[in-house]
Each structure stands twice: as C-alpha cells, then as structure tokens.
Amino acid sequence: MIRKNTIFDYLTHVMVVWSISMLSLCLFCFLFGQEAKGYSSIFALGNTGLSLATMMQFFVLAIITTGLRWIFFTDIFVKRLSIMVRSIFMFTGVIVSVGIFAAVFGWFPVDQIIPWGMFFLCFFVCAAISVAVSVMKEKSDNRKLQEALERMKGEGHS
C-alpha cells in the first residue's frame, strides 16, 4: 500500500535541501570564505563559519524550493503538465526566489553585472543539465513502456 504525502514528508525534504545547502556552503566557506568576506554577506564571518542569519535565510529558501517542488512535481496542485514544462516552471520559480534573496540579503554585489551574470550562468547550466537528463530519462522510460505495451498487445492479451 502506497501512503500519501504528509507534512512530515514536506519537512523531511526541507531538511534534506537545507542540509545539502549547509554542507556546500561550509565547504565554500572553508575554501573561499576569507576572500569572499568583503563581497558576500554569506561569508561575513570569513572562513570561521556561517552566521545564524545566513543559515536562517537558506532555511527559508529550502522551505520555498520544497514548496515549488510540491507545486510542480506532485499532482496536488497541477494535475496535467509534462515533466519538461514542470521543470521549467520549477527552475524559474527557484531562480526568481534565489535572485530576490540575493538582492535582499546581499549574497553578492547586486549593483554589478558580472556577479549577476555568473549567477545566471551557473544556474542556467545546472538547470539545463538537470532538465535535459530528466527529459532524456523520461523519454527512454516512456519508450520502454510503450514497447512493452505493444509487445503485450501483440501477444494476444487483447
């Protein structure tokens, strides 16, 4: 019996996203924290660690991204939409959220074009790879299903 998603599943996913973000940030903090101290509020404490404010900002972002995932990758809110369109909506939502957070909390100098360019470039490369992999996997799985269906029909179960 397959159970339905609950609020605990939502919270679990939030914690997973947050944990991965924190581990990645800790690594960046250790490697580049001291150099980035003057440019980014994320590394305000240099390479000594992440501030409570940064941790809470990323926690809220984890809640938002998990919410977007639930909106676009379950059928609770959106019933009929292809996986590619769902992915595009999801990544658009995430990029807008991250952009707003970056601007509001000073994650990088928002008045300069190069940081924004790097941000969009990194995000689009990651998103494009992710969408491409999902779409290819979906097409491959669908082809296998269709072939299996045709095979079963051919075997005379109709």
Add this chain to the structure above:
Amino acid sequence: MKIIINVDENINETEIMINCNQLTSDVENIIATLRILNQQMLVMRDGENCLLDVSRISYIEALERKTFVYTEDAIYESKLKLYEMEERLCQSGFFRVSKSCLVHLKFIKSIKNDVERKLRLTMKNGEQIMVSRQYAEEMKKRLGVI
C-alpha cells in the same frame, strides 16, 4: 500452425477444437482471445438491459457506488461491483489502474510516466486515464519493465 475451417449447414452450434501436443503460450493466447470474443456482459442503457461484448469495453469505472462500462461510443451501467468485474475480466486483458477503474489493454493507445511514479494512459479515443502509484507498480511488473 494449421487452421482448418469446416463449413457445414448441418452443424447446429459453432465449435472450435484445438489439437496440440502441449499447451504453449501461443495456444493459451488463442484461448484467451477466443474467451474474450465469446464473453458477453449484461449491462443497462437508458433503463434497458442488453448484452455487451466484452471485447468492445475500453474501460470500467466505479463512481458513487455505481459501475459504469465505457465503450468507444457509449456508456452503460452494470449491477456488478468493480471487484466482481475484475475477477471476471482479469484474464481477458483488463488491468486495474486505480481503486475505481479497470482498463482494457487493447484500447490503450499510449502509456507514459507521470509525476509521483504514476502512469498516464491515453486511450484510442483520446481520453486520458491516470494509473495510481499503487497500481502503476503492478502494471509495470505485468508489462515486464521492472
């Protein structure tokens, strides 16, 4: 495989006999197909009872304690419960796709993955039917993809 058809005006009832040295999957498939062709179901339409060939049924749905039988061009009602239908039709190419729906394999045009490990079936008439997570796994097993 040799097929012999003997047309004789003196034969009162059509009879099909299969001679084979063992019951292979091919022979079983022929029997299953014949069984469907020979199967009929008592259904109602506009308050009148009628016999419907099972081979014409595209899917069966339970809605508000009633069981509706769909063909490509009409909707009928049956007094049988969905689980009773399933017991009768599971050997005739019907799949349970959700708690409230049985689908005839023959009428599925395409099958695709959907979100949350569900499957989306597009029927020959363009209708779309979702296979719930619970039954999607079972359906994939029967299709031999997992």
